[in-house]
Amino acid sequence: MLSHNDNEILCRVGPGTPGGALMRRYWHPVCTSAQLPHPDCAPLRVRLLGENYVVFRDTEGKVGFLEELCMHRGASLALGRVEEGGIRCLYHGWKFSVSGAVMETPNHADPKYAARMKAPAFPAREEGGIVWAYVGPLELLPAFSHYAFMDSAPNNRVVLRVNVACNYLQLVEGGEDSSHVGVLHTNMARPGWKDDEFTPNPDVVNPAALASNDLEPALKIEDTAFGFHYVALRKTADPRVRNARVVPFIVPYGRIIPAPAFQFTVLEVPEDDTHTSTYIVVHGDAPVTEEKIIELLGLNDPKYYDRKNCTFSASWMDTFGQNRELMKENWTGLRGVEVEDATIGLSQGPLYDRSREHLVPADQAVVRVRRVLLDAIKRVMENRQPPALGLDLRGVSACDRQLEDGTAWQDLLPGHRQTVTA
Ligand code: FES
Numbered sequence: 524m525l526s527h528n529d530n531e532i533l534c535r536v537g538p539g540t541p542g543g544a545l546m547r548r549y550w551h552p553v554c555t556s557a558q559l560p561h562p563d564c565a566p567l568r569v570r571l572l573g574e575n576y577v578v579f580r581d582t583e584g585k586v587g588f589l590e591e592l593c594m595h596r597g598a599s600l601a602l603g604r605v606e607e608g609g610i611r612c613l614y615h616g617w618k619f620s621v622s623g624a625v626m627e628t629p630n631h632a633d634p635k636y637a638a639r640m641k642a643p644a645f646p647a648r649e650e651g652g653i654v655w656a657y658v659g660p661l662e663l664l665p666a667f668s669h670y671a672f673m674d675s676a677p678n679n680r681v682v683l684r685v686n687v688a689c690n691y692l693q694l695v696e697g698g699e700d701s702s703h704v705g706v707l708h709t710n711m712a713r714p715g716w717k718d719d720e721f722t723p724n725p726d727v728v729n730p731a732a733l734a735s736n737d738l739e740p741a742l743k744i745e746d747t748a749f750g751f752h753y754v755a756l757r758k759t760a761d762p763r764v765r766n767a768r769v770v771p772f773i774v775p776y777g778r779i780i781p782a783p784a785f786q787f788t789v790l791e792v793p794e795d796d797t798h799t800s801t802y803i804v805v806h807g808d809a810p811v812t813e814e815k816i817i818e819l820l821g822l823n824d825p826k827y828y829d830r831k832n833c834t835f836s837a838s839w840m841d842t843f844g845q846n847r848e849l850m851k852e853n854w855t856g857l858r859g860v861e862v863e864d865a866t867i868g869l870s871q872g873p874l875y876d877r878s879r880e881h882l883v884p885a886d887q888a889v890v891r892v893r894r895v896l897l898d899a900i901k902r903v904m905e906n907r908q909p910p911a912l913g914l915d916l917r918g919v920s921a922c923d924r925q926l927e928d929g930t931a932w933q934d935l936l937p938g939h940r941q942t943v944t945a
């Protein structure tokens with residue numbers, strides 16, 4: 524369990540909070556590139572760490588990230604016109620470039636006035652099919668962390684965003700919790716479960732396709748420059764060999780989950796204390812399509828996913844679409860990895876109070892997430908540098924392999940110990 528106070532420190536991310544101060548030291552995804560599909564397309568309203576912004580793509584294709592409300596008298600720029608190298612407020616026509624330069628102020632046409640002004644704009648860039656922004660103190664702007672998926676050929680990569688109405692930490696903890704995979708995702712992890720037979724799932728894209736039906740994995744954890752990595756060791760038919768599933772936690776909310784032939788990089792970006800944008804990036808050495816991933820995640824059903832707004836739409840209003848009849852054959856009565864994960868996260872409530880939980884050894888990686896984040900928050904409060912700023916993460920990945928007794932699990936992914944600054 525976690526004290527109520529520590530729970531608050533970890534979960535609250537708004538301006539002026541300790542957790543918010545930590546989060547404001549990193550670059551964050553703010554939308555997918557596909558959400559800004561062409562120059563001068565419609566802008567998007569973005570909620571990030573409890574504050575509102577607008578993101579847009581200008582005539583040259585460059586992305587800009589500004590405070591949502593116009594600096595003149597506060598109309599929303601998310602309603603604005605994007606044209607001729609900037610975004611123009613509807614109210615009185617003030618126009619701003621991606622860097623925040625005030626290009627025109629039609630109701631006060633003196634150019635010297637505009638030249639003196641600067642709109643609140645933030646560093647923004649586009650990498651790996653995602654638009655990223657930094658909203659922290661400019662003097663502390665970190666180098667940009669480079670993930671392996673950013674080097675992937677576009678045909679071998681899918682980027683999805685799923686907005687889920689609960690606190691980010693619930694979703695992060697689900698991702699660092701190997702023991703839930705064989706239970707919550709039973710139908711994908713252990714397809715023969717009804718007959719008490721273990722039939723491995725042949726789908727090489729499915730991250731819940733386990734190579735063992737051991738429900739009580741032994742966890743081992745090691746701290747790294749990016750946060751930590753841990754292994755879940757499961758028994759196999761050969762007593763000298765165990766199945767080893769290694770997953771990294773990248774401060775402040777990242778993970779990589781292994782599928783047999785692909786990697787799932789997942790970033791749980793806090794919109795505010797009770798809303799999260801989950802970015803799921805799938806990449807590998809072979810082509811993969813958005814349709815395949817959407818189906819695998821269970822998001823091809825409009826009951827669960829609004830593709831236009833990237834929003835997970837099921838709720839208690841319809842008991843998450845759970846089908847009790849289906850549960851004779853299907854563990855959850857739901858369908859798809861993300862539908863199951865998001866539903867469980869939402870079922871914990873908008874912001875779960877961990878002071879009433881009962882932990883077991885299989886929850887060790889969840890506990891480590893909290894410890895690493897609390898320590899990082901403490902460092903920021905003491906004006907020290909938090910971990911994982913500006914790293915070269917190209918050597919960081921996840922794996923699911925067989926491990927003979929006497930072999931070090933850390934040697935499965937040697938890049939984790941070698942990770943250094945970008
Ligand atoms: S409020 Fe935006 S131009 Fe006046």
Ligand SMILES: [Fe+2]
Pocket residue numbers: 697703704707708860864
């Ligand atoms: Fe899961």
